[in-house]
Amino acid sequence: MTKRGIITIAAILLIAAVAVVLVLTLRHPAPTPVEAVQTIPTYIVALDPGHGGRDPGAVSGDVLEKNLNLAIAQKTQALMATDPRLQPVMTRTADTYVALEDRIAKAEAAGAQIYVCIHVNSFDQPDAAGVETWVDNTRADDDPSWVLASMVQSALSNATAARNRGIRTQESFLQRTTMPAVSVEVGYLTNPDELTKLLDPAYQATIATGIVQGVEDFIDWMEESQSSDQETSES
Numbered sequence: 280m281t282k283r284g285i286i287t288i289a290a291i292l293l294i295a296a297v298a299v300v301l302v303l304t305l306r307h308p309a310p311t312p313v314e315a316v317q318t319i320p321t322y323i324v325a326l327d328p329g330h331g332g333r334d335p336g337a338v339s340g341d342v343l344e345k346n347l348n349l350a351i352a353q354k355t356q357a358l359m360a361t362d363p364r365l366q367p368v369m370t371r372t373a374d375t376y377v378a379l380e381d382r383i384a385k386a387e388a389a390g391a392q393i394y395v396c397i398h399v400n401s402f403d404q405p406d407a408a409g410v411e412t413w414v415d416n417t418r419a420d421d422d423p424s425w426v427l428a429s430m431v432q433s434a435l436s437n438a439t440a441a442r443n444r445g446i447r448t449q450e451s452f453l454q455r456t457t458m459p460a461v462s463v464e465v466g467y468l469t470n471p472d473e474l475t476k477l478l479d480p481a482y483q484a485t486i487a488t489g490i491v492q493g494v495e496d497f498i499d500w501m502e503e504s505q506s507s508d509q510e511t512s513e514s
């Protein structure tokens with residue numbers, strides 16, 4: 280074979296090899312990572328530590344309710360931020376006085392869809408203890424706030440093992456918003472045993488676990504009721 284013949288055969292083989300590689304590559308494109316990414320809906324949750332600044336809330340000795348509320352809300356915020364579905368926003372992040380209407384305005388401006396106030400309770404008798412969740416009494420019977428209250432209350436009492444004082448209702452500033460809104464009273468600072476727990480950062484984190492679990496349960500419930508609404512309207 281001539282030298283020229285060898286070069287021609289080599290060139291043909293090379294072209295054939297390139298063609299085979301091209302065909303195989305085009306028939307089996309590498310999976311793109313974009314296909315694996317799913318969009319998860321996120322929910323903005325307003326966390327409202329009660330009182331602050333010149334308003335101490337309940338007082339027991341040198342313990343001021345406003346400081347406990349902020350510490351518990353900050354732990355709730357940190358835990359909530361680890362759930363990709365939840366995006367917490369705080370109505371105050373320091374010991375400052377924020378008017379009630381400004382708290383609602385701040386939450387609504389941030390696009391919040393769920394509102395949770397955090398308070399510590401007090402009573403003139405030391406034996407009162409436990410957790411309770413409040414809903415504004417102008418909310419209609421089918422307002423999702425009642426479901427939010429029930430889920431937060433049961434998750435909070437399960438997490439803390441504190442006395443379950445149930446869901447309560449009274450007129451409150453939470454009627455200034457239409458988003459599902461509740462106020463949790465996480466324990467009594469006038470009860471000596473409960474005050475010791477409330478001052479313990481580990482117990483504050485346990486309270487945060489309960490609040491976050493309750494909000495997650497509520498979101499599950501909302502998503503399930505939305506998908507069953509769609510099924511109903513499609514059929």
Ligand SMILES: [Zn+2]
Pocket residue numbers: 329330336337344398399
């Ligand atoms: Zn309070």
